[in-house]
Amino acid sequence: MDITIIGAGAIGGTIGAHMARAGHGVLLCDADADHVAAINADGLHIEGPVEDFTVRVDAVTPEELPSRVGPGGVGAAVVAVKSLHTASAARVLAEVLAPDGYVLTTQNGLTADTLSEVVGAERVVSSFINVGADYLEPGRILQGNIAAFRIGELAGGAITPRVGLLADAMPYALPTENVLGYLWGKEAYGAMLWAGAVSDLTIADSLSLPEYRDLMIAVAQEAIDQAPVQVESFDGFVPDDLPGSLDRLAAFNRRSAKARSGIWRDLMVRKRKTEVDEVHKDIQGPVFDRIVAMVHDVEEGRRTCERANLDELAAFVRDLPTPVSADAGR
Template structure:
């Protein structure tokens, strides 16, 4: 299978690297010139469980001039989704499937608006990754599941083929007839840890050592579950604490959430698509979400502190 990963940072490189390792032709696309150069000349280095694998991949900074692929995995930051998919038209041919594995909610609607509903399938992944240096990824793939599915709920041949490709690469994959529920189950995990880790600047080992943080996380997840119930979303998560526990399963002491990694780079976060989505949908469904509202406000404040407005500029 010809596969491209659009937004191949830490997570995209971990997933794309494992797929390349299993024999697929994989192109990793990332704007970071140092990351692309290192992968091109030395290979992609995946560190996991005390082992380093060097994987040969195709790497490029932009999709310009590329040829169409069978599968385009979208892993850009949520706020770049429309810009990225519009720039990737060279990768999209008559048989291309577009799969979003991004955090949060709402990206599928953006993709459908650009490439059409017939091309887009949805997915969520619990795989983790941290870029420790350009071209070097500390990967968390073992035992971490990825769930994909048609938004219609149909178990189509293309979903089954992608599931098999992931499984063969050691990326446990499940084809789901309830992908919307799976998307919300993953959202709950991001709600539990993303904003709290970013606000406190704590890695997982320290984050999980503070009872007050656990209590706040579980309260935020409980609100999200109430919103999901109001939307008639069928969850597999039955208790808020499950999302908090699942978030750290199999990840090391030093692991950092993607939201924290964004702030450490001085970049905006995906808060509007995570806790912000819970708050927005809560307002629409008349479900109070005070904990999530507070987390959104705190992250917005941290983002402003990292990138203050110019004096005299209006809101």
């Protein structure tokens, strides 16, 4: 299939590289002009323990995209930008999307509403992806593991032809009738990653150390309690067994070459604003609210990422009116 991918970083670049290698017609679009130039000059390189390959694929900046689109417009697109850039990506697509075209979001969080406001809800397909990847430098992406990838219609229900087409074309993808349930599972797992990201621990260590178990369970449960659908299991995460999930997710992450979350990399490596405010629209609660405040402190230079932050969060959870026990969520 032919597809245009808006956002050619860790996830968009990984998906696009695999699709291009498989013979699909891929056009990458990214705001990083150096990344675009490197891809066009030398190809896009995927490296790490899963595979190591370079693929030739066309790349453009958003300003260049309209001139590269055929007269019929873009039939299928992927939005893989950080969630805080969803609105700008939607505006780019609105100019080039074909009348019968559609958009797949592979982003963190529940971003489909923002896309729907611009292109129409009937043209948006959603997905949940847990593949771990990092943007390393222009033209280079680390793929740390193979993990769950589910694609489905926002409204749920039967697998539609376009969902089947996307799932067949994309690496590791499977169709689902409950994509929203997977997304809320990712919100719960992601809430634990947000907590760990304000420390200097690896993902696996933040999930496995006993002194932080109650914290991790509490923040994950906050997300699960707000889910409007049945939350799905994936990669060791089971919503009604959060203690066991911590053990399984820690083991899952120890097997990955991606030791730290993209959140931590945004804060400490790339020194840029995170998606925390977008995620905060989906998850509210005393524990996650406290994590959001800490992330803002790091973004604005009042804190750094260190284990003392996790100690502070753990103490906060212990002092809640209804303490969390290590058996919660079982």
